[in-house]
Amino acid sequence: MKRQASHRQSKASTSALRGLLRVSFRPVSRRTPIDEVVSQIAEAVWVGELRQGDRLPAERSFAETLDVSRPTLRLAFRRLEEAGVLEVSRGRGGGARIRSQVVPLALLGALPEVTRAEISGLLEARRAIEPRVAQLAALHATEEDLDHLAALVEHQRKAPPDWSLHGQLDAHFHLELARATHNSTLFVVMRELLLRLAVARSSLLRSPHDAKTLANIHETTLRAVAGGDPNAVERAMNEHLGWLERVWERESGRPRMRGVPEFLLPAPVKAAAMPGSGQNRRRTSA
Numbered sequence: 001m002k003r004q005a006s007h008r009q010s011k012a013s014t015s016a017l018r019g020l021l022r023v024s025f026r027p028v029s030r031r032t033p034i035d036e037v038v039s040q041i042a043e044a045v046w047v048g049e050l051r052q053g054d055r056l057p058a059e060r061s062f063a064e065t066l067d068v069s070r071p072t073l074r075l076a077f078r079r080l081e082e083a084g085v086l087e088v089s090r091g092r093g094g095g096a097r098i099r100s101q102v103v104p105l106a107l108l109g110a111l112p113e114v115t116r117a118e119i120s121g122l123l124e125a126r127r128a129i130e131p132r133v134a135q136l137a138a139l140h141a142t143e144e145d146l147d148h149l150a151a152l153v154e155h156q157r158k159a160p161p162d163w164s165l166h167g168q169l170d171a172h173f174h175l176e177l178a179r180a181t182h183n184s185t186l187f188v189v190m191r192e193l194l195l196r197l198a199v200a201r202s203s204l205l206r207s208p209h210d211a212k213t214l215a216n217i218h219e220t221t222l223r224a225v226a227g228g229d230p231n232a233v234e235r236a237m238n239e240h241l242g243w244l245e246r247v248w249e250r251e252s253g254r255p256r257m258r259g260v261p262e263f264l265l266p267a268p269v270k271a272a273a274m275p276g277s278g279q280n281r282r283r284t285s286a
């Protein structure tokens with residue numbers, strides 16, 4: 001007990017000291033109502049809640065919902081229009097529609113800072129979380145979720161070779177996978193992870209990676225999720241994340257990757273110990 005108390009005391013004084021030395025304060029945000037409206041719409045597009053072609057509510061009712069003036073809303077629309085996200089037509093039958101699902105990250109508001117040294121931790125966090133997310137999606141995804149994921153892979157295959165578009169489509173695939181768990185906490189965790197990854201990708205990844213390979217990997221992942229076998233899902237995710245790790249090692253000059261511990265990899269023993277674990281599934285893949 002005594003040892004524990006003194007340990008606690010020294011820990012407390014160290015953290016107070018650390019607090020003084022290590023907290024990096026930032027300038028207070030001076031966001032205007034226009035910034036707020038822009039980031040709310042941009043965020044809804046970025047996470048895939050608003051999709052290309054979707055129409056926003058009519059100006060008057062939308063301004064009321066957001067509790068801003070109509071001129072503020074118009075200025076926010078203009079900014080989104082200039083960024084290529086919205087298309088606004090005037091007159092009868094007019095209105096604002098989502099023109100593109102590629103959202104410049106700056107529109108999302110305050111972004112997390114990700115340094116080169118942190119990429120390794122980011123990929124490790126993905127290893128710790130995403131295979132479980134995909135397995136839960138395999139258990140809880142509805143037919144509609146699976147159809148939407150399949151449409152995203154198809155879209156990815158046909159998309160022009162624009163790297164920011166492919167980066168965004170990749171984020172959408174993983175966000176939709178997280179949404180298919182029907183667990184809002186996991187969705188928020190994955191959203192933060194993917195946002196950090198998008199920030200890292202936009203600032204640190206020099207050359208685009210192969211869009212075709214990415215679409216193939218997503219297809220394999222989706223097939224495993226639709227099949228409902230947790231071991232197959234884990235193997236597909238392992239392939240997926242391993243590929244991503246190799247891309248980062250190559251592209252970003254090996255950012256001090258610490259190896260993936262064995263317990264974050266699919267264990268062949270586990271596969272042997274859980275035969276037919278997909279049996280309880282209510283649906284099988286085509």
Ligand SMILES: [Zn+2]
Pocket residue numbers: 170173174214218240
């Ligand atoms: Zn992916």
